[in-house]
Amino acid sequence: MHRTCQTHLVSLPGLITLQLLLSDSLTVAALPPAAVIAQVGLDITVPCTFDPDPSGTLARTVVTWQLWGSDKVVHSYYYGRDQLAKQDAAYRNRTQLFSGDLPEGNASLRLRSVGVQDEARYLCSVNNEFGTSSHVVRVVVAAPYSEPQLTINLHNCSDCSFVRVLVTGGYPKAEVGWLNAQGDNVTEATQTEFETGLGGLYSVTSQLQNPQGSGTKYTFILRNQLLEQQMLRHMTIEGLCQVGLGSGLARVHMCYGIVIAILVAVSLSLVHAIHRNQRTRQASSVT
Incomplete structure (x- = not known):
């Protein structure tokens, strides 16, 4: 059974x-270059640097962050301000460039409230008078x-x-x-x-x-x-396995014992009654 x-x-x-x-x-484990670790629920900064215009102007600087191998736009900046009309919905209200550091060549991206879905490779591309530079940063998520x-x-x-x-x-x-x-x-x-x-x-x-x-x-x-x-x-x-009277197994054993005792008692009663009837018939035949 x-x-x-x-x-x-x-x-x-x-x-x-x-x-x-x-x-x-x-603690944070050592990761390969061009990789950052992000803890779920926290904010991270994904690094990106470029050769800035010595004049400090950003009029001709274009910064684009997107998922590597994809056309999904994470963040974009040109004409001296953020341009988020084509930003993918998954990153809406979650990204930020450090605009005050752009003249020094810092195009790092701030990504808020990281989730497992943010684990990916990100492509940072910067175009200015010096040309175009780009590199891929791997974001690894952990909790x-x-x-x-x-x-x-x-x-x-x-x-x-x-x-x-x-x-x-x-x-x-x-x-x-x-x-x-x-x-x-x-x-x-x-x-x-x-x-x-x-x-x-x-x-x-x-x-x-x-x-x-x-x-x-x-x-x-x-x-x-x-x-x-x-x-x-x-x-x-610790301690020995003991079966108390309150356990289900003990109750089953106790029920079996009671049933057996009742059967034995009934059997003895029947035997006693049979013997008594036999003695009664023998006594009647003698008289």
Whole structure:
């Protein structure tokens, strides 16, 4: 008969001790030249420089930002001011040039409230009396993952028991692993799923099925290499698996015991009644 494992979050006071060690670090990883990292929800500056007109005039300077390999306009500037009539809708009210720095040759672009959809290669082109210069800048988007949410359910020590970790709101896909108390990699014995949520960010669910008994230690590891974010979460399962009278399994066992006791009692009563009837008939035949 097929048996399904239903998930119920149960309270196991005194049986489980969780030791969570916070050892996170969040720094920017080294990236190749002409690449910038942008954190989701924050603003970034995409760099671009050119040889300016020594006179400081911008009358003949044309600055165009667009997606590389595409005709989508991110931002444009000519005739001494922004020209946004052909700007792609995805960048509307989100871009800015540092107009005060243009005479010094700074055509960098300010991009507000970065999202996953902004990860792309951007082409900066500048045309003035000295000619045309252009270069491509790669924007890489990242988001740190949240603090893990831990669920432990022993399911009365059945083969449906598990340890589950949920981490949300990160980008790009993280590396996930598990170690046992000896430091051995037990990741192959786990199930890890990635789901894309709001804004293209990832949620990660990693589950270790059928953890071992008392005193067993595990370590959950998550790495977001782009941000050099690393989480180590240590956990210890303590105490013996005990089935109390209030558990479903104990109630089933108790019901079986009651039924068996009733059947035995009924059988004994029937045997006693049969013997008594036989003795009565024998006594009647004698008289």
